[in-house]
Amino acid sequence: xxxxxxxxxxxxxxxxxxxxxxxxxxxxxxxxxxxxxxxxxxxxxxxxxxxxxxxxxxxxxxxxxxxxxxxxxxxxxxxxxxxxxxxxxxxxxxxxxxxxxxxxxxxxxxxxxxxxxxxxxxxxxxxxxxxxxxxxxxxxxxxxxxxxxxxxxxxxxxx
Amino acid sequence: xxxxxxxxxxxxxxxxxxxxxxxxxxxxxxxxxxxxxxxxxxxxxxxxxxxxxxxxxxxxxxxxxxxxxxxxxxxxxxxxxxxxxxxxxxxxxxxxxxxxxxxxxxxxxxxxxxxxxxxxxxxxxxxxxxxxxxxxxxxxxxxxxxxxxxxxxxxxxxxxxxxxxxxxxxxxxxxxxxxxxxxxxxxxxxxxxxxxxxxxxxxxxxxxxxxxxxxxxxxxxxxxxxxxxxxxxxxxxxxxxxxxxxxxxxxxxxxxxxxxxxxxxxxxxxxxxxxxxxxxxxxxxxxxxxxxxxxxxxxxxxxxxxxxxxxxxxxxxxxxxxxxxxxxxxxxxxxxxxxxxxxxxxxxxxxxxxxxxxxxxxxxxxxxxxxxxxxxxxxxxxxxxxxxxxxxxxxxxxxxxxxxxxxxxxxxxxxxxxx
Numbered sequence: 001x002x003x004x005x006x007x008x009x010x011x012x013x014x015x016x017x018x019x020x021x022x023x024x025x026x027x028x029x030x031x032x033x034x035x036x037x038x039x040x041x042x043x044x045x046x047x048x049x050x051x052x053x054x055x056x057x058x059x060x061x062x063x064x065x066x067x068x069x070x071x072x073x074x075x076x077x078x079x080x081x082x083x084x085x086x087x088x089x090x091x092x093x094x095x096x097x098x099x100x101x102x103x104x105x106x107x108x109x110x111x112x113x114x115x116x117x118x119x120x121x122x123x124x125x126x127x128x129x130x131x132x133x134x135x136x137x138x139x140x141x142x143x144x145x146x147x148x149x150x151x152x153x154x155x156x157x158x159x
Numbered sequence: 160x161x162x163x164x165x166x167x168x169x170x171x172x173x174x175x176x177x178x179x180x181x182x183x184x185x186x187x188x189x190x191x192x193x194x195x196x197x198x199x200x201x202x203x204x205x206x207x208x209x210x211x212x213x214x215x216x217x218x219x220x221x222x223x224x225x226x227x228x229x230x231x232x233x234x235x236x237x238x239x240x241x242x243x244x245x246x247x248x249x250x251x252x253x254x255x256x257x258x259x260x261x262x263x264x265x266x267x268x269x270x271x272x273x274x275x276x277x278x279x280x281x282x283x284x285x286x287x288x289x290x291x292x293x294x295x296x297x298x299x300x301x302x303x304x305x306x307x308x309x310x311x312x313x314x315x316x317x318x319x320x321x322x323x324x325x326x327x328x329x330x331x332x333x334x335x336x337x338x339x340x341x342x343x344x345x346x347x348x349x350x351x352x353x354x355x356x357x358x359x360x361x362x363x364x365x366x367x368x369x370x371x372x373x374x375x376x377x378x379x380x381x382x383x384x385x386x387x388x389x390x391x392x393x394x395x396x397x398x399x400x401x402x403x404x405x406x407x408x409x410x411x412x413x414x415x416x417x418x419x420x421x422x423x424x425x426x427x428x429x430x431x432x433x434x435x436x437x438x439x440x441x442x443x444x445x446x447x448x449x450x451x452x453x454x455x456x457x458x459x460x461x462x463x464x465x466x467x468x469x470x471x472x473x474x475x476x477x478x479x480x481x482x483x484x485x486x487x488x489x490x491x492x493x494x495x496x497x498x499x500x501x502x503x504x505x506x507x508x509x510x511x512x513x514x515x516x517x518x519x520x521x522x523x524x525x526x527x528x529x530x531x532x533x534x535x536x537x538x539x540x541x542x543x544x545x546x547x548x549x550x551x552x553x554x555x556x557x558x559x560x561x562x563x564x565x566x567x568x569x570x571x572x573x574x575x576x577x578x
Contacts, residue, residue, distance in 0.1 A: 023191045038373075038402065043520075043542045047212060055446075055544045056400075073373065075402040078294045078314025079211055085315070086212035101373065105314050107191035111184055112316050116217055123191070 022146035026122035028096035041080030050092030068140040069094040084109030177227030181320035189328030198329035203322040206236035206294035210258040219264035229322040248524035274516035275490035292321035300394035303405040307413035339423035346380030358555035360389040361537030364396025366440035396537030447550035450567035458488035459539035479510030480566030
């Protein structure tokens with residue numbers, strides 16, 4: 001992904017913080033998976049495997065289970081809520097989802113996940129600028145208050 | 160969030176455990192959406208009745224076990240089975256039992272067994288300006304755009320919660336100020352004959368979904384007599400490739416008598432759409448090349464009576480090649496009307512199989528040997544590669560019939576060029 005020579009990984013606690021707004025409050029930490037393309041969970045997410053399967057999406061084939069998924073929002077069918085819920089039930093949901101906008105489809109999957117199975121999938125919204133900062137994140141941690149810290153691999157441009 | 164007395168009573172369980180759970184979910188959803196209060200809706204369309212997973216079944220059976228009963232007229236989406244005929248489609252019994260449990264849970268809650276993803280073409284069609292809570296992306300966009308009813312993009316779970324409580328968060332497309340157009344698509348230089356072809360609408364819808372992103376599009380240049388089924392296919396395509404829940408078509412849809420009215424004072428970017436863009440979108444819908452053809456699937460969303468009659472007109476006197484399976488998905492209201500009009504035998508004799516109550520995207524009913532499918536639906540073309548792991552050729556209704564009869568893909572490209 002990055003051009004150039006690997007220099008260092010900045011640790012989470014050295015990095016600037018982003019204040020997000022927690023839609024579903026909770027703590028999570030995981031590898032970052034970033035996309036700027038909205039995703040339909042129905043037809044786009046395999047709840048049994050925890051992978052993205054939408055053949056039109058840039059992350060098709062990538063595993064999202066256990067990752068902190070950074071996504072502008074959901075798209076397409078409203079059945080997406082139930083697919084996210086099934087992924088939560090099976091333990092194959094992302095560890096958390098960071099969004100650019102309020103999202104009823106994903107919000108609902110997470111609300112019912114807590115209601116039915118007592119499992120918490122934190123959902124946080126961030127501003128447009130903060131969303132772009134997360135593009136380079138390799139690892140992300142979220143706390144109850146919606147504070148996001150992230151780790152970033154630093155590369156030096158090859159001359 | 161500000162809650163009224165009845166909301167409080169619902170939340171405190173004074174009206175029973177099921178409405179209490181429903182209200183708790185709706186209030187949390189309201190918080191997620193940033194709503195300040197709740198509001199009434201008058202009608203609900205539920206799509207959570209589909210057996211998509213164990214989680215869906217857990218939720219439905221939990222509510223039913225709590226004694227839930229709807230307090231609003233509530234229609235049900237296409238379910239996961241042709242409920243009367245599933246054995247004929249080779250669906251396995253274990254899966255069918257789960258799907259039937261799912262259907263039974265929603266029937267026990269007092270929903271009406273419409274079993275269709277096109278409720279707007281049944282007696283459940285809403286009225287202009289009516290506040291409703293609808294699920295199923297194609298139904299949502301149709302209700303908002305073509306009828307002018309008002310719904311947000313409800314989905315699994317909220318639909319039934321709204322039906323049990325009569326309440327939803329007051330936000331989004333329920334409010335006039337959020338329904339104004341934000342982006343203008345102007346059709347330029349499209350051959351007039353193309354507007355008369357069924358294939359134009361899904362292709363344009365597919366384009367619109369990709370390019371609209373999260374805005375409300377306004378279309379300029381559709382003929383004033385654009386057929387309802389065209390708007391249906393357009394919306395279904397746009398709600399699959401994008402998240403379009405409302406579009407305006409100037410001179411066609413009820414909230415867009417003029418461009419000015421559709422925009423309501425919004426300054427909007429203008430994008431020109433020519434035949435070249437449409438041809439790109441059309442190519443994007445086909446995931447298979449070549450002549451091989453195993454099946455034709457029509458009716459995503461459910462074919463209307465008009466669409467079935469049109470198919471009968473085109474296919475009458477011909478016979479589908481034995482190597483090709485020809486399936487039309489629709490609801491029982493339409494199939495009964497076809498029987499009453501004596502049209503069903505025309506379709507059956509031509510080799511068309513009607514599939515009721517369900518959707519071929521939802522039900523494991525295609526034979527494994529079927530690899531390449533042809534359709535005139537952008538929604539079906541969009542979802543089939545990922546949901547069914549089959550490839551699709553997109554074509555018009557005429558293309559689909561001609562191909563099914565000859566047994567190989569035949570496409571009339573002439574309609575997509577300027578003469």
